[in-house]
Amino acid sequence: MANPRLRSLLWWRKWAKKDWAIAAVGFTIFISALNFLFDSRTNDLDISTAEDLVDLTLLQNAKDRGAFCLDGSSPGYHFQEGFGSGSRNWLLHIEGGGWCNTIESCLHRKTTPLGSSKYMQRQIPFAGLMSRNPSQNPDFFNWNKVYIRYCDGASFAGHTESELKNVTNLYFSGQLIWESVMDELLSIGLSNANQALLSGCSAGGLATLIHCDNFRDLMPKDATVKCLADAGFFLDEKDILGNYTMRSFYHDVVHLQGVSKSLPKDCTSRMDSSKCLFPQEIIKGIRTPLFLVNPAYDYWQIQHILVPDGSDAHGHWQKCRMNLQYCNPSQIEKLQDFRSSLLNALSDFQQNKEGGMFINSCFIHCQTWMANTWHSPTSPKINNKTIAEAVGDWYFNRRVVNEVDCPYPCNPTCYNMEFA
Ligand SMILES: *[C@@H]1O[C@H](CO)[C@@H](O)[C@H](O)[C@H]1NC(C)=O
Ligand SMILES: *[C@@H]1O[C@H](CO)[C@@H](O)[C@H](O)[C@H]1NC(C)=O
Ligand SMILES: *[C@@H]1O[C@H](CO)[C@@H](O)[C@H](O)[C@H]1NC(C)=O
Numbered sequence: 001m002a003n004p005r006l007r008s009l010l011w012w013r014k015w016a017k018k019d020w021a022i023a024a025v026g027f028t029i030f031i032s033a034l035n036f037l038f039d040s041r042t043n044d045l046d047i048s049t050a051e052d053l054v055d056l057t058l059l060q061n062a063k064d065r066g067a068f069c070l071d072g073s074s075p076g077y078h079f080q081e082g083f084g085s086g087s088r089n090w091l092l093h094i095e096g097g098g099w100c101n102t103i104e105s106c107l108h109r110k111t112t113p114l115g116s117s118k119y120m121q122r123q124i125p126f127a128g129l130m131s132r133n134p135s136q137n138p139d140f141f142n143w144n145k146v147y148i149r150y151c152d153g154a155s156f157a158g159h160t161e162s163e164l165k166n167v168t169n170l171y172f173s174g175q176l177i178w179e180s181v182m183d184e185l186l187s188i189g190l191s192n193a194n195q196a197l198l199s200g201c202s203a204g205g206l207a208t209l210i211h212c213d214n215f216r217d218l219m220p221k222d223a224t225v226k227c228l229a230d231a232g233f234f235l236d237e238k239d240i241l242g243n244y245t246m247r248s249f250y251h252d253v254v255h256l257q258g259v260s261k262s263l264p265k266d267c268t269s270r271m272d273s274s275k276c277l278f279p280q281e282i283i284k285g286i287r288t289p290l291f292l293v294n295p296a297y298d299y300w301q302i303q304h305i306l307v308p309d310g311s312d313a314h315g316h317w318q319k320c321r322m323n324l325q326y327c328n329p330s331q332i333e334k335l336q337d338f339r340s341s342l343l344n345a346l347s348d349f350q351q352n353k354e355g356g357m358f359i360n361s362c363f364i365h366c367q368t369w370m371a372n373t374w375h376s377p378t379s380p381k382i383n384n385k386t387i388a389e390a391v392g393d394w395y396f397n398r399r400v401v402n403e404v405d406c407p408y409p410c411n412p413t414c415y416n417m418e419f420a
Contacts, residue, residue, distance in 0.1 A: 052132060053123040054078040054147070059180050066160060067176035069151035070106055070115035072169065075177045078124055078147040079188070080132065086142030089195040092185070092215075093130060093147050096202025096231075096366065100153035101252035106170050109153050120149055128374035129199065129388065136371045139392035140197070146185060148204075152177055154257040155207040155277075162258030172257040178211055182218055195224045197395060201366035202300065205232015209282045209290075210262055216288040226289040226395055229279070230368040233294045235301060236278040237341050239311045240334065246305040250277045280345040289354035291394050291401070292346070293387055295362045296339040297324065297408055299417050302363075306338055322419035324363045324408065336407055343404065356394035356401035358387055362414035373415055381413045 055078060059067065062074040069075055082089060097114040100106035109115035130145050131137040152158050152174035164170045182190075190196070198215045200208035212227035219225045239245045251274035254260060260273040264285040267276035275281060283290065299321075307317045319326035327335065342359065349355055360367075360380050367373035367387055373380060375388030382390070382403040394401040405411050 052080065052126050054080045054126050054145075056117075056120055056122050056124075056149070058117055059177075059184055061180055061183060062177075065176055065180045065183075067173050067180040068171040069110075069117055069177075070100075070153055070170055070172075071110040071118070072171050073117040073151075075151055075181065076117050076120065076149050077181060077185075078126075078149075080126060080130075080145045082142055082144035084142045086140070086144070088189075088193060089140075089143040090185075090190050090193045091129065091140050091143045091145050091197050092199065093145070093369065094156070094198075094200030094204030094207045095148060095150040096200065096204040097150050098203055099155065099249075099253045101249055101256060103164060103168055103170065103256070106153055106256070107168060110170070113149075113151070115151055115153060117149070117151060120151075127371045128369040129391075130369055131371065131374075136375055138375065138388060139395065143195075143197075144189065148181055148200075150204060150207075152257075154253055154259050155203050155210060157207070157210050157259045157262035158257035159259070159261050162256065174257065174259075175262050178207070178214075182215070186218065190218075191220070193219055193223050193225075197226050197228055199228040199230065199368065200232065201230040201368060202232060205229035206234065206277070206279065208232060209279050209286065212286050212288050212290060226291065227286070228291045228293065228368070228391060230293045231295070231298055231300070231366045233279045233292055233342065233345070235305060235338070235341055235345060236275065236280065237305055237338065239306055239308050240317065241311050243311070245308045245311065247274065247278075250274045253277070283349055289356075289394075290349075290352075291356040291358075291391055292349070293358045293367055293391070294342070295364050295367070296342055296359050296405065297335055297361060297363045298365055299363050299419075300365045302335070302338070306334070324416060325418075332408070339407060350402060353400075356390070358382060358390045358401070358403045359405060360387075360403075360414065361405040361408045361411050363408075363416040364414070365417075379413065380411065380415060382411070 056076045057079055058074040058076040100109045113119040129137055132141050134141045154174045156174040156178040158172035158174035160173050162172050196219055198208055208227050208229045216225045236247055254274040254277055260268055263273055263276040266285055267281045303321050307321045320331045360382055362380055375386045379386040382405050390401045390403055393399045
């Protein structure tokens with residue numbers, strides 16, 4: 001069985017439909033294989049490099065503040081203390097797992113770890129950028145680390161006024177969860193930080209963008225504070241039929257959970273607030289140094305934004321969206337256009353001197369919390385640098401990091417997903 005942490009990443013299995021279930025299984029098997037390779041390699045070298053299991057802590061102040069998971073249970077996080085030169089440095093990582101956009105999908109989520117702490121794993125392994133093994137995590141291994149669990153369904157940006165407690169017992173308190181987690185972490189040492197990095201993957205990458213400046217403002221003035229969004233750059237693009245499927249999905253999330261208030265005011269005053277949930281709008285206002293890790297052929301985006309369920313009635317994309325080796329030339333062209341849209345959406349950000357990016361041409365989603373994609377002898381690289389090296393170089397100002405890969409299939413170091 002795959003490591004338990006991965007189960008929470010298989011959230012899109014919940015999107016029902018048979019092909020998602022198959023994809024989820026494919027992913028599990030793929031990751032098991034990766035873990036097996038990695039574990040067998042390191043176990044030979046040094047038993048102490050085995051992944052650490054870290055306990056879940058439920059928030060103490062959640063009830064008083066009204067910060068609840070969708071089902072009314074207490075939110076939580078996993079904390080591992082830093083040591084040595086890292087003891088006053090903090091790395092936070094926000095869990096991902098999509099969003100719920102309807103009462104029905106939020107009710108379903110209530111019965112999973114993404115909507116209730118009742119179902120959360122009590123211990124999870126810390127790997128990749130969360131690892132305390134310097135060979136796996138050269139720059140951040142000895143920092144204090146916090147993995148923040150995601151259980152609100154709106155990237156920590158829902159507001160309680162929209163709650164549907166009367167009818168459905170659904171709590172939409174993502175923003176309050178964010179604030180309560182910060183309060184608690186500040187009280188256990190974060191308020192004393194020298195260096196801090198807020199990170200997150202997927203919907204957690206989006207949460208990182210939404211809360212990045214607020215995080216900066218909570219830290220001591222003289223601390224170095226930066227943000228890292230992994231696979232969180234969701235594009236406001238049309239699907240293959242020409243419909244804005246993702247935009248209408250975000251519209252539903254924003255309106256159901258009252259997300260507008262957590263979005264940048266200078267955006268929501270100019271346009272429909274659901275468009276302001278897209279990273280290309282959010283990053284325009286971010287003042288804190290920001291790094292973006294994103295594959296140019298993010299499989300989540302290909303499977304939900306470019307070729308969403310129901311857009312491919314004749315099944316022409318059925319194989320290609322699961323494994324790029326099966327794409328025909330005209331499909332590859334569409335994928336190259338999708339990559340161009342990403343680079344286009346990032347063109348202003350590329351001028352940002354404090355920013356950095358690592359846009360590799362791989363068919364994958366999150367890449368920071370797995371050792372194999374973060375930093376290992378076989379990790380994906382651009383210009384001979386792993387993601388860990390690129391992020392470290394940027395964080396510690398060792399060089400300007402603006403890595404954009406050549407188009408698929410030019411990079412032989414990629415891990416490309418092969419869904420069954
Ligand atoms: C929920 O109940 C409260 C008080 O019981 C009431 O004021 C409010 O209007 C109700 N909301 C909805 C959406 O029915
Ligand atoms: C998507 O676009 C097609 C063709 O333009 C249209 O017939 C269909 O109704 C649209 N579907 C949705 C869900 O908007
Ligand atoms: C790539 O990086 C490795 C490790 O940093 C180094 O040993 C190697 O010489 C580099 N290769 C090239 C072609 O620069």
